[in-house]
Every structure is written in structure tokens, then in C-alpha cells.
Amino acid sequence: MKDFGPILYLIALLAIFYFMIIRPQQQRQKKHQQLINSLQENTEVTTIGGILGTIVKVKDKTVILKIADNVKIEILKTAIAYRNDKEEKK
Structure with a gap:
């Protein structure tokens, strides 16, 4: 029970990675697709x-x-x- 530190650290690191890299890229891609569809x-x-x-x-x-x-x-x-x-x- 007391060895959750490394697991929580890994989960926090993955969450930061998602919100700093993956999610903004998905939003840019969605916006570009809307642009292409509206030409x-x-x-x-x-x-x-x-x-x-x-x-x-x-x-x-x-x-x-x-x-x-x-x-x-x-x-x-x-x-x-x-x-x-x-x-x-x-």
C-alpha cells in the first residue's frame, strides 16, 4: 500500500504528456479538417x-x-x- 509513489508519478507524467502534447495536436487536426471541409x-x-x-x-x-x-x-x-x-x- 505504501509503494504507490512511483505509480502516481507515472500517472501524473502521462496526464501531463496528454494535456501538453496529444490533446493540442488533436484540436489542431480537427480545426484543419473543418477548414478543408468548408473550402x-x-x-x-x-x-x-x-x-x-x-x-x-x-x-x-x-x-x-x-x-x-x-x-x-x-x-x-x-x-x-x-x-x-x-x-x-x-
């Missing part, structure tokens, strides 16, 4: 590679991104890092 045409986005563009067409797993006049590229939806909302620029 629409004429949305300005930034890719994980830093390319800024406007979505022209949304497909199953990819989007067509207009990055300049007469320049369009097709990228995976998962390569979109975030949406460039006009409200954030103010």
Missing part, C-alpha cells in the same frame, strides 16, 4: 508552401488555385494551411 470557390487561401491564391474550383481531394493572371495550379486540399479572411487584414 469554397473565391476563397483566398495560403498553402503550406506559402503560396497565396484564390480557389477557382473545388474537387474531391484537390482544388484549383489561381495564383496569378492566367496561372492556375491544382493542389491537394490538405496542402492548404489557412484561409486569408479579409476581416483579419484590418
